[in-house]
Amino acid sequence: MKLRTLVFLNALAVGISIGIVNYYFQHSWYYFSISMGISTCVSYLVFYLLIEKYVYSKIKIIYKLIHNLKLGKDLKDALGEYVSPDPINDVEQEVKEWARDKKTEIDDLKKQEKFRREFLSNISHEFKTPLFAIEGYVDALQDGALEDPELAKQFLNKVSRNVERLSFLIKDLNEISKLESGDIPINYQKFDVTILIKEVMEALELKAQKYHISLTFKEKYQQPTFVNADREKIRQVLVNLIDNSFKYGKEYGSTSITIFEMHEQILIEITDNGIGIEEKYLPRLFERFYRTDSSRSRQIGGSGLGLAIVKHIVEAHNQTIHVRSTTGLGSTFGFTLERAKDSLLPFP
Ligand SMILES: Nc1ncnc2c1ncn2[C@@H]1O[C@H](COP(=O)(O)OP(=O)(O)OP(=O)(O)O)[C@@H](O)[C@H]1O
Ligand SMILES: [Mg+2]
Structure with missing residues (x-):
């Protein structure tokens, strides 16, 4: 009225x-x-x-x-x-709108707060596990295990493995925080990605043998594929994805790498025939510290930072990463890269 x-x-x-x-x-x-x-x-x-x-x-x-x-x-x-x-009516509208905006803002802040809490508890958990193990072995050594040289050697090896895990964890965390703050620039360069894939495969050959997994590269066109990306970072992406395919693969299984050529991009897929991932886990897989229950229960070393780093690197290139998986059958992780413009010319 x-x-x-x-x-x-x-x-x-x-x-x-x-x-x-x-x-x-x-x-x-x-x-x-x-x-x-x-x-x-x-x-x-x-x-x-x-x-x-x-x-x-x-x-x-x-x-x-x-x-x-x-x-x-x-x-x-x-x-x-x-x-x-008609200010009375308008004030009512504006205040309602304002309240709605504020509510979404508060919801977002609550979500971030939850994320921060989870992050802190994850981080302390990841640090606690190796630290407690080190403490235990050092105590055992002080309490007399040193008398038995064989046992002492075994314990020291375990201490050293846990120290290694701690230093990897710090390295990964450092990497992720740098990627998030944008401190690491992407050094774009033109390179043949098939050569990089072969280098990574060579470097991981011993590990593949350890897991009894056959590692193959399906080269469809047998020709160089030039991309525009940061070579060292893409190496890291490949190492992480292939390493996962070993850790969560079947013994005597296989991992294959395939390149698909698209118009302005190429798609690299890493496929394994391992344990696979349940669909409910897929949306959160690329979060920091996220690990599926089966990988936790399998006691495979890892902190759940690998895929978060991979996603950061791919997205910093303005490219995308995706995953398809069927429990028991295996998983495929694929990411795109920008094709170098004159990609058929040899690298200078
Ligand atoms: N190829 C795969 N097959 C099945 N599960 C996978 C595969 N790759 C990743 N996962 C699941 O995703 C989780 C997160 O992987 P991510 O690489 O981030 O961590 P991680 O391998 O456990 O540890 P990190 O890489 O930091 O050593 C894994 O714990 C595993 O549960
Ligand atoms: Mg990993």
Whole structure:
């Protein structure tokens, strides 16, 4: 309802009441109408002025404040001062909208807070496990295991493996924080990715033998495939994905690397016939410290940072990474790279 109508109805109510009182004493319809008319007019004016002066003008200020805050100073200056013709209604709309915005903001902050809490508890868990192990072996050595040289050697080996794990963890964390803050620039260069894949395969050959996994590279076109990317970082991506295919592969299984050529990109896929990943885990797989229950229960060393680093690197190249998997059958991780423009010319 408009303010004027509201004020008029109020004034009319006052006018009628005064008219009735007047009629009670004077018994005249003439005085009734006159007193009603005058009091209605006077109260209309008084109410209107009071509301306008004390309520409306204050709401207008609040409205202007909200409106200008929402627009931001620069936009406000460009549009000039804006006064709404119906501030009460508009204030209601703006406040509702504001409340909605604030709620989403608060929800986001809560999510981030939860993420931070999880992150801290994960980090302390990852550090605690090797530290407790080291503590245990050192205690055992101090308590007499040193007397038995064979046992001492075994314990020292375990200590050294756990120290190694701690240093890998710190290295990975350092890497991830640098990638996140954008401190590591991507050094784009043009290179033949098939050569890089062969280098990585050679480096991982011994590990593949250890896991009894056959590692193959399906080269469809038998020709160099030039890409525009950071060679060392892509090496890291390949090592991480192939290493996962060993760790979560079947013994005597196989891992294959395939290159698909697309228009302006190439797609590299690493496929294994390992344990696979349940569908419910897929959406969170690339989060820091995320590991599936089966990999935890298999007691395979790892902190769950590998795929988070891989995703960061691929996305820093403005490319994408995806995963397909069937439990029990195996998984395929694929990522794209930008093809070098004159990709058929040999590398200078
Ligand atoms: N090829 C795969 N097959 C099955 N599960 C996989 C595969 N690759 C990754 N996963 C699952 O995804 C999880 C996260 O992988 P990620 O590489 O980030 O961590 P990780 O290998 O456990 O540890 P890290 O790489 O830091 O040593 C793994 O723990 C595993 O559960
Ligand atoms: Mg890994």
